[in-house]
Amino acid sequence: xxxxxxxxxxxxxxxxxxxxxxxxxxxxxxxxxxxxxxxxxxxxxxxxxxxxxxxxxxxxxxxxxxxxxxxxxxxxxxxxxxxxxxxxxxxxxxxxxxxxxxxxxxxxxxxxxxxxxxxxxxxxxxxxxxxxxxxxxxxxxxxxxxxxxxxxxxxxxxxxxxxxxxxxxxxxxxxxxxxxxxxxxxxxxxxxxxxxxxxxxxxxxxxxxxxxxxxxxxxxxxxxxxxxxxxxxxxxxxxxxxxxxxxxxxxxxxxxxxxxxxxxxxxxxxxxxxxxxxxxxxxxxxxxxxxxxxxxxxxxxxxxxxxxxxxxxxxxxxxxxxxxxxxxxxxxxxxxxxxxxxxxxxxxxxxxxxxxxxxxxxxxxxxxxxxxxxxxxxxxxxxxxxxxxxxxxxxxxxxxxxxxxxxxxxxxxxxxxxxxxxxxxxxxxxxxxxxxxxxxxxxxxxxxxxxxxxxxxxxxxxxxxxxxxxxxxxxxxxxxxxxxxxxxxxxxxxxxxx
Numbered sequence: 001x002x003x004x005x006x007x008x009x010x011x012x013x014x015x016x017x018x019x020x021x022x023x024x025x026x027x028x029x030x031x032x033x034x035x036x037x038x039x040x041x042x043x044x045x046x047x048x049x050x051x052x053x054x055x056x057x058x059x060x061x062x063x064x065x066x067x068x069x070x071x072x073x074x075x076x077x078x079x080x081x082x083x084x085x086x087x088x089x090x091x092x093x094x095x096x097x098x099x100x101x102x103x104x105x106x107x108x109x110x111x112x113x114x115x116x117x118x119x120x121x122x123x124x125x126x127x128x129x130x131x132x133x134x135x136x137x138x139x140x141x142x143x144x145x146x147x148x149x150x151x152x153x154x155x156x157x158x159x160x161x162x163x164x165x166x167x168x169x170x171x172x173x174x175x176x177x178x179x180x181x182x183x184x185x186x187x188x189x190x191x192x193x194x195x196x197x198x199x200x201x202x203x204x205x206x207x208x209x210x211x212x213x214x215x216x217x218x219x220x221x222x223x224x225x226x227x228x229x230x231x232x233x234x235x236x237x238x239x240x241x242x243x244x245x246x247x248x249x250x251x252x253x254x255x256x257x258x259x260x261x262x263x264x265x266x267x268x269x270x271x272x273x274x275x276x277x278x279x280x281x282x283x284x285x286x287x288x289x290x291x292x293x294x295x296x297x298x299x300x301x302x303x304x305x306x307x308x309x310x311x312x313x314x315x316x317x318x319x320x321x322x323x324x325x326x327x328x329x330x331x332x333x334x335x336x337x338x339x340x341x342x343x344x345x346x347x348x349x350x351x352x353x354x355x356x357x358x359x360x361x362x363x364x365x366x367x368x369x370x371x372x373x374x375x376x377x378x379x380x381x382x383x384x385x386x387x388x389x390x391x392x393x394x395x396x397x398x399x400x401x402x403x404x405x406x407x408x409x410x411x412x413x414x415x416x417x418x419x420x421x422x423x424x425x426x427x428x429x430x431x432x433x434x435x436x437x438x439x440x441x442x443x444x445x446x447x448x449x450x451x452x453x454x455x456x457x458x459x460x461x462x463x464x465x466x467x468x469x470x471x472x473x474x475x476x477x478x479x480x481x482x483x484x485x486x487x488x489x490x491x492x493x494x495x496x497x498x
Contacts (some may be wrong), residue, residue, distance in 0.1 A: 056097030122153035125295025132242035148174030184296025
């Protein structure tokens with residue numbers, strides 16, 4: 001390969017009058033090279049004038065093409081490699097050529113078949129949304145986080161929020177927080193065909209929306225758009241934001257005490273990113289965001305209630321099934337029809353217009369989530385089940401409660417167990433901190449009856465001194481005070497006591 005410098009020297013020499021024969025001899029090159037140097041100012045490189053001839057491959061290309069075309073309907077991990085094609089041609093069709101020409105042909109065919117893309121312009125006020133995954137540590141437990149992202153492609157402004165699972169409620173909650181973060185509603189949002197959003201793709205290409213998503217769209221009045229099934233590049237900005245968030249917001253592995261703390265940090269990072277100037281731009285993301293904000297719709301008066309609502313019936317064990325888990329309700333609602341609202345962080349259960357139970361959302365499977373207080377009225381009647389009651393297992397009450405129960409049972413036997421449950425039922429009305437303070441005071445005074453503990457709770461809340469009547473509270477310890485005789489007193493005065 002001759003250099004540009006050689007071409008320059010040859011051209012200058014010939015321009016000054018040197019003949020082509022003399023230039024060839026002077027620069028030790030062929031006259032054909034001199035002719036090429038005079039025709040081109042720089043070396044033109046190798047130019048193929050005829051197609052490559054592969055005589056040993058002729059007649060086999062149709063077979064290779066058929067195999068590769070058939071691979072389009074096969075899982076990508078079970079498609080033909082160049083090595084496998086070579087082996088099959090050799091064993092099944094008597095191919096005598098080498099592996100290299102097979103590899104080159106397959107590579108060239110794949111290159112020709114790669115998809116081409118049209119550069120897109122993004123008008124202001126439109127968005128793209130998606131979900132990604134990353135490993136996080138929440139409250140000391142390593143787990144997978146599913147994070148919702150919304151991108152405004154015109155300005156590249158972003159919003160990211162993480163959830164324990166990419167459920168329909170998480171999709172809705174992500175929209176609610178994203179719209180609040182931007183202070184408005186995009187004119188349209190581009191999505192994948194996620195089953196939480198699209199229940200079915202009809203033959204004409206239209207989408208049948210999921211019920212919860214239809215409610216969200218009706219509340220905020222934005223248009224939904226969808227990419228082609230399996231084509232993530234149709235919403236390349238959101239896909240890129242998923243990767244950016246994982247690399248920049250979640251490396252090293254985030255460690256937070258709660259999901260709320262993690263999401264607060266993500267929101268801070270999204271706002272901080274608005275100060276960046278991206279490649280090819282002269283303005284910051286925040287400056288370009290103002291053009292997006294000018295096109296957004298105003299937020300409605302109230303945010304969308306991002307929850308799934310279903311109907312259920314309370315079982316004989318006072319449990320209501322939501323998803324794959326069972327949640328407890330007060331035993332008074334046994335065998336009744338109730339409604340359940342599933343939020344990303346809690347499950348709310350109600351009967352008619354009344355909320356009867358609230359539980360943290362459980363993302364495990366086939367688990368039972370109890371509130372021990374729900375079962376106390378039943379345990380008061382079925383006192384023999386106290387030691388085996390599953391809802392009370394692992395309740396984690398302060399140690400003074402167990403001490404109180406032991407003293408009650410020692411003084412009152414079976415009645416003491418029932419009175420202990422009555423003390424626990426004070427938690428239906430009062431806070432644990434107040435009942436705990438009363439139990440500690442009762443142990444200090446030796447007042448181990450339910451009535452005494454209840455009196456002490458009220459005194460603690462009302463900040464007044466307790467007044468316990470021994471005739472009313474017979475289980476209080478009685479003091480025996482002996483009387484002193486006059487003779488004993490006189491002996492002290494006379495000094496005989498010395």
